[in-house]
Amino acid sequence: MDEAKEAVFEEARDYTGAKLGMWLFILSELLLFGGMFILYSGYRYKNPADFHHASRELEVVLGTLNTIILLTSSLSVATSIAAIQKGQRKLSMVLLMATMALGLLFLANKGFEWGTKIEHGIYPNSPTLLARSKGEILFFGLYYVMTGLHGLHVLVGVCVFSVMLILIAKGTLNQMRFVPLENAGLYWHLVDIIWIFLYPLFYLIT
Amino acid sequence: MTSTGAMESIRPRISFYEDHGKYRGILSWILTLDHKRIGLLYFIFVMAFFFSGVVLGFFMRLQMLAPGTIMKPQTYNSLFTLHGIIMIFLVVIPAIPTIFGNFFLPIQIGARDVAFPRINLLSWWLYITGAIIVVISVFTGGGPPDTGWTFYAPYSLRTTVNVPLAVFGVFILGMSSILTGINLVTTTHRLRAPGMTWNRLPLFVWAIYSTSWVQILVTPVIGITLILIIMERFFGVGVFDPAKGGDPILYQHMFWIYSHPATYIMILPAMGVISDVVPVFARKRIFGYMAIAISGVAIAAVGSLVWGHHMFVSGQSDFADILFSLLTFLVAIPSAIKVFNWVATLYKGSIVIEPPLLFCLAFIFLFSIGGLTGLIQGALAPNMHLHDTYWIPGHFHYIIFGGMGFGLFAAFHYWFPKMFGRMYNRKMAMRAWAVMLVGFNIFYFSMLLLGWEGMPRRYYDYLPQFRSLHLTATFGSWILIAGLILMFANLFRGLFKGEKAEDNPWGGATLEWQIPSPPPTENFEKIPGIRHGPHDFKELENNG
Structure with missing residues (x-):
């Protein structure tokens, strides 16, 4: 791409378009998790008693803690975007780092929770789990897949934020040009909202 | 291929073949951000996979000539699985949106490129990665893999062959498809030239637009389903395994929630091609512009709700059977609207018989069957x-090959002079068309008859009473392949030896015909202002 073409792209940069693209991407992500939610509802409808027993084994305290962590991180990324829009670069970076730290804390917490379960012999295809009823096998299978897939999204989000952090530090993202950060924030809110549905489905409904 | 453009001709601006950007040689292609070059990259690979799919199909038919002598049953299972995976995921789903959508959608709306050129290149790289993994x-x-392209559980969980890797490849292809969809929807919304209102959009753009929505909305569902197969194979999660409480019928639902709408991802773009080509060769405004545009959206919407008709004998509830059957009948209405509108467009038109129109007529005939x-x-x-x-493969080959395939060939012959700046031999193209049409019908109509008489699909052998029809089908497949060879040889020859094409050889009124052949890198020197719809041939003539 020569200079002239670069200039054309620069000229043609379209913020509304970038946002539209991100929303479409989020829509497809929602349908990805939507497939899992369909499976969850189908199997819950078929095995209500088993799901009831299995969900009581999850640590509500840890789940609630993670919900608080993730909601707070959504706040910090939103304020980070507000900060960069007002030209407060340092503040924006600090808030972004706080978001990343909260994301990692979420993952650590999740890892701890998984670790305890695995220690008790409850993981897919484990002898202890296979000895249980079919509904409980399904519940924990879905638990691992859905929270695992969500955790993967948290991890991707943290990586995206670290790229954003570098871009802010370099000045590529600034008061005039912040749409990539806004889009990263949108993605983070998606991760957040999916957890808001996972949390009651696995921890609260018994 | 870089030398195929109008190198010697004196043009005010150089074509996109000559403007190789900041890279040289092969890198100027595989790292390009130009939508036309990316379209041609897809073109090369989609065609390569099309040929491998044809070869696999040829051997399947050969097996039916003398069952048991040519290959073992397991080989036959692998052949129909690979034929399906390659043709569906690597050829038919991506073909028109990625080749012609990429190349012509931006030009037809008066844009210089797609909305996200880098993501466009990423889509191509994902396509190649997925394809390599499948190979x-x-x-x-x-x-x-020997499961059939449907990967039905629980067999796909139990078979010892290499299912997880193939499934992962298809997952990557899905990501490519989603990104292409996002790109083309955003492009249509944001980059239309001034005056290019929604009711002035060429119908090809409408078709690609509807298709892209389906790609964005249903591909993630198969994505998660395929991930679950991999999870099942590696960790034994149990979600589709009846031994652990999983429900294989739920797998079928998840699979067809994507894969039925996917058949509309295949056919809608081809319908867009037909809607663009027919009026040009009838020299007439299309009949029922809005009806065609909206019926495409309706097919996309209703078509997403009919997946259960693949599962009538699976044991789903009678109520679901009735509902899905009803919705299936409903989706025939917008499809028929299109067919009637194309025919009505031809009615009393000044019809010019050229290869692209012949392929369109074949489309209308075969798609109707x-x-x-x-x-x-x-x-x-x-x-x-x-x-x-055999009725089922007979039916869907009439739709996918007779419909989408002939639509794709119509697009080849229609846009070839614009893409390469050269013209193929038109007489030879018509001969190839006739040979293919004859071979196609002998081949696939025999399959319909075989199915009607009870020949099960995916069997490597058959009872003696099916012999004559199987022989006829195999015979037809040879004629069809002869026609394909003739057509591609003719196009290939045109690529290098064809006479130079004019800017507007067919007299089309859409924007791509108002710029040089092949187009310059940024398509338009100045973004055009649009004053009329895509079929205003009079205005074109007045402008000289």
Whole structure:
């Protein structure tokens, strides 16, 4: 791409378009998790008693803690975007780092929770789990897949934020040009909202 | 290929072939951000996979000539699986949106490129990565997949062959498809030239736009389903495994929630091509512009709700059967609207017989047979008899090959002079068309008859009473392949030896015909202002 073409792209940069693209991407992500939610509802409808027993084994305290962590991180990324829009670069970076730290804390917490379960012999295809009823096998299978897939999204989000952090530090993202950060924030809110549905489905409904 | 453009001709601006950007040689292609170059990259690879799919199909038909002598049953299972995976995921789903959508959608709306050129390149790289993974899965692990392209659980969980890798490849292809969809929807919304209102959009753009929505909305569902197969194979999660409480019928639902709308991802773009080509060769405004545009959206919407008609004998509830059958009949209405509108466009038009129009006529004829056979199997009682027989592949080849395939060939012959700046031999193209049409019908109509008489699909052998029809089908497949060879040889020759094409050889009124052949890198020197719809041939003539 020569200079002239670069200039054309620069000229043609379209913020509304970038946002539209991100929303479409989020829509497809929602349908990805939507497939899992369909499976969850189908199997819950078929095995209500088993799901009831299995969900009581999850640590509500840890789940609630993670919900608080993730909601707070959504706040910090939103304020980070507000900060960069007002030209407060340092503040924006600090808030972004706080978001990343909260994301990692979420993952650590999740890892701890998984670790305890695995220690008790409850993981897919484990002898202890296979000895249980079919509904409980399904519940924990879905638990691992859905929270695992969500955790993967948290991890991707943290990586995206670290790229954003570098871009802010370099000045590529600034008061005039912040749409990539806004889009990263949108993605983070998606991760957040999916957890808001996972949390009651696995921890609260018994 | 870089030398195929109008190198010697004196043009005010150089074509996109000559403007190689900041890279040289092969890198100027595989790292390009130009939508036309990316379209051609897809073109090369989609065609390569099309040929491998044809070869696999050729050997399947050869097996039916003398069952048991040519290959073992397991080989036959792998052949129909690979034929399906390659043709569906690597050829038919991406073909028109990625080749012609990429190349012509931005030009037709008066834009210089797609909305996200870098993501466009990423889509191509994902396509290649997915394709390579699928190819690797054939030669490694326990051998090529033998599940059929549907990967039905629980067999796909139990078979020892290399299912997880193939499934992962298809997952990557899905990501590519989603990104292409996002790109083209955003492009249509944001980059239309001033005056290019929604009711002035060429119908090809409308079709690609509807298709892209389906790609964005349903591909993630198969994505998660395929991930679950991999999870099942590696960790034994149990979600589709009946031994652990999983429900294989739920797998079928998840699979068809994507894969039925996917058939509309295949056919809608081809319908867009037909809607663009027919009026040009009838020299007439299209009949029912809005009806065609909206019926495309309606097909996309209703078509997403009919997946259960693949599962009439699976044991789903009677209520679901009736509902899905009803919705299947409903989706025939917008499809028929299109067919009637194309025919009405031809009525009293000044018809010019050229290869692109002939392929369109073949499309209308073959798609009608495909559509009507679809209604027969969409009714509950006949479905009991026809399910899993040769009728089904007969029907969907009429739709996918006769419809989408001939639509693709129409697009080849229509846009070839614009893409390469050269013209193929038109007489030869018409001969190839006739040979293919004859071979196609001998081949696939025999399959319909075989199915009607009860020949099950995916069997490597058959009872003596099916012999004559199997021989006829194999014979037809040879004629069809001869026609394909003739057509591609003719196009290939045109690529290098064809006479130079004019800017507007067909007299089209859409924007791509108002710029040089092949187009310059940024398509338009100045973004055009649009004052009329896509079929205003009079205005074109007045402008000289």
